[in-house]
Amino acid sequence: xxxxxxxxxxxxxxxxxxxxxxxxxxxxxxxxxxxxxxxxxxxxxxxxxxxxxxxxxxxxxxxxxxxxxxxxxxxxxxxxxxxxxxxxxxxxxxxxxxxxxxxxxxx
Amino acid sequence: xxxxxxxxxxxxxxxxxxxxxxxxxxxxxxxxxxxxxxxxxxxxxxxxxxxxxxxxxxxxxxxxxxxxxxxxxxxxxxxxxxxxxxxxxxxxxxxxxxxxxxxxxxxxxxxxxxxxxxxxxx
Numbered sequence: 001x002x003x004x005x006x007x008x009x010x011x012x013x014x015x016x017x018x019x020x021x022x023x024x025x026x027x028x029x030x031x032x033x034x035x036x037x038x039x040x041x042x043x044x045x046x047x048x049x050x051x052x053x054x055x056x057x058x059x060x061x062x063x064x065x066x067x068x069x070x071x072x073x074x075x076x077x078x079x080x081x082x083x084x085x086x087x088x089x090x091x092x093x094x095x096x097x098x099x100x101x102x103x104x105x106x107x
Numbered sequence: 108x109x110x111x112x113x114x115x116x117x118x119x120x121x122x123x124x125x126x127x128x129x130x131x132x133x134x135x136x137x138x139x140x141x142x143x144x145x146x147x148x149x150x151x152x153x154x155x156x157x158x159x160x161x162x163x164x165x166x167x168x169x170x171x172x173x174x175x176x177x178x179x180x181x182x183x184x185x186x187x188x189x190x191x192x193x194x195x196x197x198x199x200x201x202x203x204x205x206x207x208x209x210x211x212x213x214x215x216x217x218x219x220x221x222x223x224x225x226x227x228x229x
Contacts, residue, residue: 032213034215034216036152036216042221043202043204043218043219043220043221043222044144044152044202044204044216044219045217045218045219046207046215046216046217046218049207049215049217050215055215055217087151087152089152089216091213091214091215094166094168095154095156095168095169095170096154097154098151098152098153098154099151100151101151
């Protein structure tokens with residue numbers, strides 16, 4: 001199975017700060033990497049697909065980049081409603097696997 | 108608008124089975140694969156497998172092979188997931204999610220159902 005790691009596991013930042021999360025795959029997954037946002041008690045929501053494509057309706061302050069084994073996810077200006085846990089997921093190889101998540105909080 | 112609505116919370120004893128439904132609306136049900144993901148308390152998301160609701164073909168994570176069954180009722184636009192021989196470690200929220208792309212499971216997942224909490228306790 002492909003192992004997904006994320007860094008950091010949690011972070012606390014101020015409103016309007018730039019926040020970056022990294023995700024690493026244990027082997028090359030091309031650009032088959034998605035980012036999801038999960039708010040407490042809610043289902044995950046797709047934000048970024050294929051490493052860098054913004055899902056329809058998602059604010060442009062969210063972005064993603066990377067390919068191969070190293071990826072990053074950025075919130076350009078953190079907003080109070082962005083408080084959530086963010087997960088990366090690879091869908092290059094079965095079984096699909098998720099990262100451990102990064103919990104984002106407001107300082 | 109595409110919507111997935113799941114059945115309600117369940118409490119089961121160890122060794123029992125549970126069947127969760129996922130009712131779809133807002134799109135042609137048979138054009139997209141439905142996938143199942145679970146999340147144990149405080150844990151990361153865990154992919155369980157998928158069902159191609161058009162032809163009934165299934166793909167299971169090896170971890171769940173033999174203990175999990177995906178089915179569908181195309182007339183009701185509903186997919187089902189059944190887990191047998193439940194144990195305490197199966198306590199989790201179970202989600203269904205639609206493949207974003209038509210006719211393939213190799214796809215981002217969007218949208219997701221609201222989740223179904225299954226509690227396994229004696």
